[in-house]
Structures are given as structure tokens and as C-alpha cells.
Amino acid sequence: xxxxxTLITADDHSIVTKSLCFILKGLYPDANVYEFNSISxxxxxxxxxxxxxLILDITFPDGNTLNIIPVLxxxxxxxxxxxxxxxxxxxxxxxxxxxxxxxxxxxxSTEDEIKNAIIEVMATKKYLSKNIQEKIMDNYIFKKPxxxxxxxxxxxxxIVGLMVEGYxxxxxxxxxxxxxxxxxxxxxRIFEKLGVDNLPDLIKKFNLYEKM
Amino acid sequence: xxxxxTLITADDHSIVTKSLCFILKGLYPDANVYEFNSISxxxxxxxxxxxxxLILDITFPDGNTLNIIPVLxxxxxxxxxxxxxxxxxxxxxxxxxxxxxxxxxxxxSTEDEIKNAIIEVMATKKYLSKNIQEKIMDNYIFKKPxxxxxxxxxxxxxIVGLMVEGYxxxxxxxxxxxxxxxxxxxxxRIFEKLGVDNLPDLIKKFNLYEKM
DNA sequence: AAATTTTATAGAACTAATTCTACAAACAAA
DNA sequence: TTTGTTTGTAGAATTAGTTCTATAAAATTT
Numbered sequence: 001x002x003x004x005x006t007l008i009t010a011d012d013h014s015i016v017t018k019s020l021c022f023i024l025k026g027l028y029p030d031a032n033v034y035e036f037n038s039i040s041x042x043x044x045x046x047x048x049x050x051x052x053x054l055i056l057d058i059t060f061p062d063g064n065t066l067n068i069i070p071v072l073x074x075x076x077x078x079x080x081x082x083x084x085x086x087x088x089x090x091x092x093x094x095x096x097x098x099x100x101x102x103x104x105x106x107x108x109s110t111e112d113e114i115k116n117a118i119i120e121v122m123a124t125k126k127y128l129s130k131n132i133q134e135k136i137m138d139n140y141i142f143k144k145p146x147x148x149x150x151x152x153x154x155x156x157x158x159i160v161g162l163m164v165e166g167y168x169x170x171x172x173x174x175x176x177x178x179x180x181x182x183x184x185x186x187x188x189r190i191f192e193k194l195g196v197d198n199l200p201d202l203i204k205k206f207n208l209y210e211k212m
Numbered sequence: 213x214x215x216x217x218t219l220i221t222a223d224d225h226s227i228v229t230k231s232l233c234f235i236l237k238g239l240y241p242d243a244n245v246y247e248f249n250s251i252s253x254x255x256x257x258x259x260x261x262x263x264x265x266l267i268l269d270i271t272f273p274d275g276n277t278l279n280i281i282p283v284l285x286x287x288x289x290x291x292x293x294x295x296x297x298x299x300x301x302x303x304x305x306x307x308x309x310x311x312x313x314x315x316x317x318x319x320x321s322t323e324d325e326i327k328n329a330i331i332e333v334m335a336t337k338k339y340l341s342k343n344i345q346e347k348i349m350d351n352y353i354f355k356k357p358x359x360x361x362x363x364x365x366x367x368x369x370x371i372v373g374l375m376v377e378g379y380x381x382x383x384x385x386x387x388x389x390x391x392x393x394x395x396x397x398x399x400x401r402i403f404e405k406l407g408v409d410n411l412p413d414l415i416k417k418f419n420l421y422e423k424m
Numbered sequence: 425a426a427a428t429t430t431t432a433t434a435g436a437a438c439t440a441a442t443t444c445t446a447c448a449a450a451c452a453a454a
Numbered sequence: 455t456t457t458g459t460t461t462g463t464a465g466a467a468t469t470a471g472t473t474c475t476a477t478a479a480a481a482t483t484t
Contacts, residue, residue: 012320013298013319013320014320014321014322014323015228015231015232015319015321015323015326016227016228016231016322017481018231019227019228019230019231020227021446022231022234022430035337043435086225086298105224107224107227108224108225108226109227111226111227111230114227153430153431153432155432156431156432163412164412165412166408166409166410166411166412166413167410168410168470168471169470169471169472170469170470176436177432178432178433179434179435180434180470180471181433181434181435181436181471181472181473182433182434183471184471184472184473185432185434185472185473186432186433187471187472188472188473189431195270196380196465197378198379198380199378199411199412200375200376200377200378200411200415201378203412203415223450245468311454336478365460365461365462367461367462368461380440380441381440381441382439382440382441390463390464391441391463391465392440392441392442392462392464392466393441393442393463393466394443394462394463395441396443397442397462397463397464398444398462398463399442399444400443401443401460401461404482
């Protein structure tokens with residue numbers, strides 16, 4: 001047991017973890033840096049090793065980070081979490097913050113922005129892009145619900161994600177270990193909230209708000 | 213003008229180009245390696261510099277690579293192109309090949325797979341994952357035409373049109389005065405011919421082939 | 425602190441959709 | 455010109471999906 005700091009990157013794209021590791025080693029030459037490509041590996045490691053910073057993608061083949069954040073925080077309450085995701089920050093950043101992360105960084109960021117975010121978060125601060133800071137201010141001050149997808153709960157969002165990826169109700173039920181009637185209930189609520197009544201329209205709407 | 217080889221990576225995610233550059237410099241220490249984050253930069257460079265290998269994403273804010281490949285090939289017919297994309301290879305790989313690229317590599321690939329693909333393509337070969345090779349073999353053996361929508365009969369095309377517009381089976385049945393089992397039969401045949409098994413994938417495929 | 429709304433979940437009853445099988449007509453191939 | 459294949463169509467049996475109702479827990483509002 002040494003007293004080096006420990007940094008972890010996790011993303012299902014190996015090219016991303018490799019690259020983040022490289023950046024981390026540049027910033028903290030003496031740190032222990034690990035990379036993983038699944039959430040389960042991260043959880044396993046948190047059980048055995050004290051970790052200072054976790055850089056995480058949201059989507060993994062073996063689960064969705066949004067639900068896992070509280071689990072991670074339970075295992076190691078002091079761990080700092082920086083989300084590094086390709087998903088639209090307009091949709092996910094605020095949710096992630098509410099779930100307890102310390103920062104949200106877009107995968108489109110430049111190397112300097114990435115370094116900056118890491119440094120901010122390591123200094124026990126929050127990191128958010130200008131864009132998101134403004135959005136939060138707007139929402140706070142003007143209470144405008146900007147985009148219908150914000151009305152979806154995390155669970156609903158997870159399910160809508162599976163739906164637009166092509167999973168059928170039964171498949172979703174078995175993936176999430178729920179009853180098919182539960183999925184139907186979600187589906188109805190989601191359709192209602194987004195004001196559509198069929199899958200193609202949902203996809204259109206979702207894709208629309210996903211990419212801006 | 214030196215006689216070094218010239219390699220370009222282009223992706224809207226800077227972390228990806230950075231990482232690919234690193235890999236390329238490892239493989240070809242004497243090469244000129246450039247990275248860009250837009251297609252327009254790539255095109256501009258092809259006009260001034262002779263390029264050996266281009267590693268390209270498909271989606272850019274300023275355009276879709278698929279439509280641009282012929283342009284790139286016109287500027288420099290000998291340039292080798294390796295697509296490195298997060299999009300579903302089942303849907304995009306063959307299309308990219310038809311457009312004239314030399315390889316298709318998934319963003320989920322490990323570093324070794326990436327290196328391997330680069331080496332293969334540089335050796336004037338094609339690179340494709342096992343999965344896609346098998347798919348192409350199947351198509352070749354069973355002589356399926358390259359544009360699957362051509363395989364649809366008029367009636368099937370009519371029904372697929374209604375499907376992507378959001379009509380449900382029962383609605384289509386009543387519009388066309390047919391039994392719902394008939395619509396189901398069509399649906400199965402259409403899915404089969406287009407090689408998909410769910411509506412979102414069908415929509416993707418249909419939109420893709422519709423716009424050319 | 426109490427009242428209200430939203431969220432996450434399902435059982436039972438019901439409706440919609442698919443599968444499997446089939447068959448005639450049109451078309452293509454040997 | 456017979457043989458094989460694709461197309462257009464369904465009935466019966468089966469499976470998938472929805473609706474309606476309900477309830478506990480969480481979040482929000484009053």
C-alpha cells in the first residue's frame with residue numbers, strides 16, 4: 001500500500017481509455033493509472049483499491065452509469081467522478097450532477113479542455129462546460145423546461161434509449177428484469193410526455209434533441 | 213517535398229484523432245502525421261499534399277463521409293481510406309466499401325486490432341472484421357443485390373413506406389383492406405430481405421438507401 | 425408537517441402482432 | 455415447357471404488447 005494517487009478511466013472504447021490514460025500519466029506522472037472497459041471491472045476495483053478520480057463513460061454494454069453512480073459513491077464516498085461521454089450534455093449533464101458526479105465533459109472536447117476538467121475536478125471543484133453552466137442558470141432563473149426529453153425520468157430515459165436502439169418490449173423487460181406490463185406502462189408514459197404515438201415519431205423526436 | 217509517407221486521421225472527437233496519431237507515430241516513426249476534426253480540412257489538405265492513408269470517421273458536423281468518399285478519391289485516386297467509426301458496421305461497412313474505401317474498423321476495437329487494420333490497409337489490402345467478411349460472403353453466395361431496397365416488390369415497398377411513417381400493422385391492414393396476418397407476413401419478408409429484425413434498424417436502413 | 429404529485433413497479437384481462445402453414449398466380453430458369 | 459421461385463394473400467394457433475387498476479416509495483408543493 002503506497003500513498004500514490006490512483007486514477008481510473010473506464011469506457012467501452014479502448015481507444016478512449018488508452019488516450020485518457022496517456023493524458024493522466026502526463027498530468028500525474030507518479031499516479032497509479034488504470035483503464036477498464038466495463039462497469040463491473042470498475043466496481044470490482046473500488047472494492048479493493050482506494051481511488052481518487054474516476055473518469056467514466058455513460059453507456060457500457062454491461063449497464064448504464066447513471067444508475068451506478070450511487071453504488072460507486074456508496075463503496076467509496078470520497079471518490080471524484082468525471083463523466084466523459086459522447087451523449088449530448090444538454091440531456092445528460094444535469095442528470096449526472098444530480099446523481100452525484102463532480103463534472104461532465106463532452107467527448108468532443110480538445111485535449112486542453114480535458115486536462116483542464118481533470119485538474120478542476122481533482123482540486124475538489126466541479127467541472128461543467130460554459131454551455132451547461134448557462135443552461136443551468138437559465139433553467140434556474142427562468143424555469144424554462146427547454147426540451148421535452150428533460151421531462152423524462154432517468155428510468156424512462158434508459159428505456160427510451162433501448163427502444164430507439166431497436167429492443168422490443170419483451171427484450172427490454174428481460175434486460176432490466178421487469179414485467180412486460182411495466183415496460184408497457186413506461187412506454188405509454190414516455191409517448192405521452194413526448195407527445196407521440198408511434199416508434200418512428202419517437203425516434204425522430206429523440207434523434208432531433210439528441211444531436212443539439 | 214520529401215519522400216516520407218503521409219498519414220491523416222480525421223474525427224470530430226479530438227481524443228480519437230490524438231490517440232490515432234499516437235498509434236500511427238508508433239507504427240511509422242518517420243511519417244508525417246496530421247490530424248483534423250472536420251472533413252473540409254481533409255479535403256483542403258488533399259489538394260495540396262500527397263497522402264498515403266486517411267483514417268476517417270463517418271459522421272462530422274460538416275458532412276457525412278459516405279457522400280464525400282468519391283470526392284476524396286477524385287482528388288487523390290491512390291489514397292488509401294480506412295473508416296474508423298462508431299456506427300453499426302452491419303449497416304455501414306458494405307456501403308463504405310462500395311463507396312471505395314479500403315477498410316472498415318469499429319471504434320470498439322482494441323489497440324492491436326487498430327494497428328493490425330492500419331498495417332493491412334497500408335499493405336494495399338482490404339481490412340474488414342470477421343463478422344463483416346462473413347456477411348459479404350453470404351451475400352455473394354446467395355447473390356443478393358447490393359441495394360436491398362431493390363429486392364422489395366412494389367407491394368412490399370408500399371408497406372415499408374407506411375411502416376416507417378409510423379402506421380401500425382392493424383392500421384396498414386385497414387388502409388390496404390388486408391388481413392393483419394398478411395401484413396405480418398409482409399413485415400417478416402421485408403425484415404428478412406433488408407437483414408434487420410426491428411423497426412428502428414429498418415428506418416435507418418431505409419433512410420440511408422432512400423437518400424441516394 | 426401534511427398534502428399532492430411523480431415514479432417505479434405489476435397482475436389480470438384484453439387486444440394486437442407474429443408464426444406457421446398453405447395455396448394460387450405470376451415470373452424466372454433449365 | 456416443366457420446374458423452381460417469388461409474390462400476394464390468409465386462417466389458426468400462439469406469443470407479444472397494452473390497458474386499467476393499484477400500491478409503495480420518492481419527490482415536490484403547500
